[in-house]
Amino acid sequence: MKCIxxxxxxxxxxxxxxxxVASSEGFSVAKMTFESIDxxxxxxxxxxEMTEFGDSIFLGMDYDKNSEVTFEEFSEWxxxxxxxxxxxxxxxxxxxxxxxxxxxxxxxxDGAITLSExxxxxxxxxxxxxxxxxxxxDPREYLLGHTVNVVMRGAIRPDIDVGxx
Numbered sequence: 001m002k003c004i005x006x007x008x009x010x011x012x013x014x015x016x017x018x019x020x021v022a023s024s025e026g027f028s029v030a031k032m033t034f035e036s037i038d039x040x041x042x043x044x045x046x047x048x049e050m051t052e053f054g055d056s057i058f059l060g061m062d063y064d065k066n067s068e069v070t071f072e073e074f075s076e077w078x079x080x081x082x083x084x085x086x087x088x089x090x091x092x093x094x095x096x097x098x099x100x101x102x103x104x105x106x107x108x109x110d111g112a113i114t115l116s117e118x119x120x121x122x123x124x125x126x127x128x129x130x131x132x133x134x135x136x137x138d139p140r141e142y143l144l145g146h147t148v149n150v151v152m153r154g155a156i157r158p159d160i161d162v163g164x165x
Contacts, residue, residue: 024084024088024153024156024157024160025083025084025087025088026081026084026085026088026149026152026153026156026157027143028080028084029079029080029081029083029084029152030142030143030148030149030152031139031143032079032080033079033080033148034139034142034143036053037049037050037053037142039052039053043138043139044136044137044138045126045136045137045142046135046136047123047126047135050122050126050137051119051122051123054118054119054122055115055119057077057118058113058115058118058119060077061073061074061076061077063076067114067115068112068113068114069112069113069118070111070112071098071099071102071111074098074101074102074113075095075098075102078094081094081097081152081156082094084152084156085097085152085155085156088156088157089155089156089157089158093155093156094155094156096155097151097152097154097155097156100151100154100155101147101148101151104121104147104151105117105118105121107120107121121147125146125147125148126146128145128146128147129141129142129144129145129146129147130145131145
């Protein structure tokens with residue numbers, strides 16, 4: 001399993017629901033991932049940063065370098081949610097989350113995710129999370145709205161109610 005290092009500190013998140021999430025191990029992984037994606041360290045993620053990060057993630061998951069990621073490859077790769085799942089959600093939590101994410105991103109349902117599918121899903125995930133439509137994700141938008149975080153939180157810590165965004 002591969003882990004991504006942290007690059008910059010993210011400022012305090014001010015929404016009450018975020019504090020509830022902040023007590024979870026998964027929050028720490030999501031925060032570290034935000035910091036890694038935010039290449040310039042300005043406290044927000046723009047589409048170019050997300051694309052560059054996504055491309056490197058795809059290459060990291062494609063173990064056999066055949067330009068597509070199978071579910072087996074996808075399941076082997078982890079940024080830290082696997083440990084959070086083991087510690088907080090039980091052994092099946094990460095399996096459930098991975099099945100959901102893979103199913104969402106394998107748009108043609110052929111059992112493999114291509115870079116094109118991954119990039120398209122990444123753009124859609126970004127747009128969904130961009131609540132205020134400013135073409136940038138602040139830490140709160142990323143934590144509460146980005147598909148990876150929503151799915152992982154739902155599978156690992158379904159008891160956390162983040163309330164209305």
